[in-house]
Amino acid sequence: KSIVILISGRGSNMEAIVQAAIPGARIAAVISNRPNAGGLAFAAAQGIATAVVDHTAYADRAAFDAALAAVINRHAPDLVVLAGFMRVLTPDFVRQYEGRLINIHPSLLPSFTGLHTHQRALEAGVRVHGTTVHFVTAELDCGPIIIQAVVPVMAGDDEAALSARVLAQEHRIFPQAVRWIVEDRVSIDGSVARVAGVREP
């Protein structure tokens, strides 16, 4: 299966997926909307094709998304992975990749959609927090959930400590989700994703 990974920054989740060396998965390209994304250097060093589609060069979201789709489609991917990709995508873009576009979000969805999830979790006083890999639908951070990981919120946690604990889990569950999809074990049943051979919630 051919996979295109979209990043905006550090790219540690992309790195985790590449390093998982998932049988049957070929990382066809890593694309960033920011020219200075740290993850681009890692991808290039791995011999993976890289590209930048700089959102600041486009008049509006529709124009950016069209340019992005054109670059993605050169690689005819079976799966498009948003790994710390910090742009909201238009419904038209999302529709084009329906069922083959996944994202990682740093909270236990449906709690804490949007930005600053760790700080908001601390302010809400939740005892558990975590991360979610889900299919992307037109509504932000709302698509069918593939896998989640829970971490405790500990006394004395600040945003840095909590986000580091969550990130370690992101690096575990994101490659796992990709592996399941490459193995054709994930199906979408309405608003719910099912994984064959994994105990249903």
Ligand code: GRF
């Ligand atoms: C991750 O925490 C991801 O969940 C969030 O942005 C961060 C990206 O980190 N959306 P990285 O670029 O994968 O290192």
